[in-house]
Amino acid sequence: MRKRFSFTATAGLAALALAAGFAAPAKDAQAETWKFALEEVDGSVQDAFAEKFAELVKEKSGGDITVSIFPYGQLGTSGDLTELVQTNAVQITNASPGHLGSVVEEMQVFSIPYLLSQNDEATKKVLDSADVIYDDLGDSLRKKGLEILTMYPEGEMVWTANKKITKPADFDGFKMRTMTSPLLTEAYKSFGATPTPMAYGEVYSALQLGTIDGQVNPIFAIQEMKFYEVQSHMIWAGQQEFTTSVVTGNDWYNGLSEEKRQILDESIEEATDYIFPKQREYNKERLEKIKEAKPELEMIRLSEEQRDVFRERAEQVRDKYVEMTGEDGKRILEKLTKAFEDAEAEVTN
Incomplete structure (x- = not known):
């Protein structure tokens, strides 16, 4: 998919060019860089995920691939980041379901209060692998030029x-x-x-x-x-629970060699396993800091x-x-509700 850049997205691309030497990579360059844009600041849960992902990619590629991380504000708004990924200017970005809802309306299902499980293990099971996310919603996102790589929670809202x-x-x-x-x-x-x-x-x-x-x-x-x-x-x-997704452009994803796609997929999976306990640790530590400060x-x-x-x-x-999403949305909501119910039953038995 190709979209005309908005003014702000163009500004983000200009910032990217200045910050990262944005240019077509030389064909025979030994190493390559994957750009990862965040919706949050340095030191956030998203940053912790991206840092772990970068470490894993470097290790698995033997240093042939590095990941440059761009915290919130460097490349524009969340909407700008999605456009930059769709046009392959950025390889990977976080995209909250609320913002992705402007691309695929059904993604707003994650904004429904009291939908997600209060059980962390059940939530992980669904966000990790539910068909309704990676097949049903995933297919809709692919039609918009996006590939959803993972979802994870960042803590109770x-x-x-x-x-x-x-x-x-x-x-x-x-x-x-x-x-x-x-x-x-x-x-x-x-x-x-x-x-x-x-x-x-x-x-x-x-x-x-x-x-x-x-x-x-x-x-x-x-x-x-x-x-x-x-x-x-x-x-x-x-x-x-505030959830975020990690997305890439499907043109870029499908254009990766089998070896690089395996590096990407394995690194995403391991970073997702890492971030679930890490976000609980982050939120516990930050609450203590708030209590101490005020x-x-x-x-x-x-x-x-x-x-x-x-x-x-x-x-x-x-x-x-x-009402907003019609029969497709109704089906997504029913499937996701059942996925959480089934996951809760499985982890509590």
């Missing part, structure tokens, strides 16, 4: 706010920052909030200035971006009864997803 929130009524008039995902917008509408889509890099100042009242992210991101500094509460509602921050974990109220509201989001 936690609300930060400037007041206590334990029920939907507490969200009345509350401006909650969301990613630019139509279904996430619907999710927070269903919870009673006023969803406010905004770029990641703008969130801190918007919280500081009162343009928004709160945001939702995994703990490590709340700590890295210092969102806790300008908020008074952190709330665990159990509504979602001990007066109030931390609230909703009871199951309180969560059930939000869970019931989330049924509206499932209905909206099917």
Whole structure:
């Protein structure tokens, strides 16, 4: 697939040219470089995955292939990164399902609250290998020039706010920052909030200035971006694990030699195994840093009864997803729901 670059994507490509010596590689060059762009900053969970992946690729290729990592902001927005991969300017990128939903609408299924399992082992089983992800959704992505390599969670999504929130009524008039995902917008509408889509890099100042009242992210991101500094509460509602995908352009992927594709696939698989426990470790460590930096921050974990109220509201989001995506989306939702149910049954027996 070939797409016309937007202005920002063109700027990202220009930055890539300056930062990485962007040019056609010489045919007889001994080594090659794979460019890996992140949606997050240096030191993030995505960065940990990319660093491990780079280490594995270097080892498996005997140093013939290196991986250059570009943290958030260097090459543009998440949408720009997807375009850069589609056009083979970047080989690999992270792409959150919310953003990929603008390419393949059905990918927004991962934005439905209370869909993923609360059991890490069951979640890994589904995100690692479920046919509904790598065949059904994968086929739709291939038609858009993308190949999905893996998915993994980055931690439970936690609300930060400037007041206590334990029920939907507490969200009345509350401006909650969301990613630019139509279904996430619907999710927070269903919870009673006023969803406010905004770029990641703008969130801190918007919280500081009162343009928004709160945001939702995994703990490590709340700590890295210092969102806790300008908020008074952190709330665990159990509504979602933040998941990311790793994608490449299928032209580039299909053009790899058998040996290089094996290096890529094996490195992705091993990095995925590595990141599941690593992200738990990251989030635990970052929570302790938040507590140490701001001990007066109030931390609230909703009871199951309180969560059930939000869970019931989330049924509206499932209905909206099917309305938006039609029969294909309904089939994806049913298959994914069953995949999580089957995985939970398997790991608990």
